[in-house]
Amino acid sequence: MxxxxxxxxxxxxxxxxxxxxxxxxxxxxxxxxxxxxxxxxxxxxxxxxxxxxxxRANYERVVASGDSESYHLINTDACPDQELSIFLMRS
Structure with missing residues (x-):
């Protein structure tokens, strides 16, 4: 993909x-x-x-290395608070 x-x-x-x-x-x-x-x-x-x-929302994908990545919920309001983060790490 x-x-x-x-x-x-x-x-x-x-x-x-x-x-x-x-x-x-x-x-x-x-x-x-x-x-x-x-x-x-x-x-x-x-x-x-x-x-x-x-x-259903917009997410920002961040890749730190080949073994880890994270998805952060982008808030549609003007508020800079982070509402949800999902971290994936390969073990």
Whole structure:
């Protein structure tokens, strides 16, 4: 997979199925936010009984080395506070 012309990982191409279409249609009006899609909407396509939790936002990716990277939630308000950071380290 390439982002801005740089190879950043691996991806597999596949066709959308009915579950993917339902989830994307449900989330199409959400621009930024977090929430839960009720189990009633996904039950006919999902084997599990739980809800689908999502977080849709803009993230900044920072690569420190080949073994570590982090994702920082970019706040859309003018507030400089950092709301969420995810750190991934290879062990």
């Amino acid at each position: 390439c982002i801005n012309g740089r190879k950043v990982g691996f991806a597999a191409k596949r066709k959308r199925n009915d579950k993917d279409r339902l989830i994307l249609k449900t989330m199409q009006s959400t621009t930024v936010g977090a929430g839960v899609i009720p189990a009633e909407l996904t039950r006919e396509f999902d084997e599990g009984e739980g809800e689908l939790i999502y977080m």
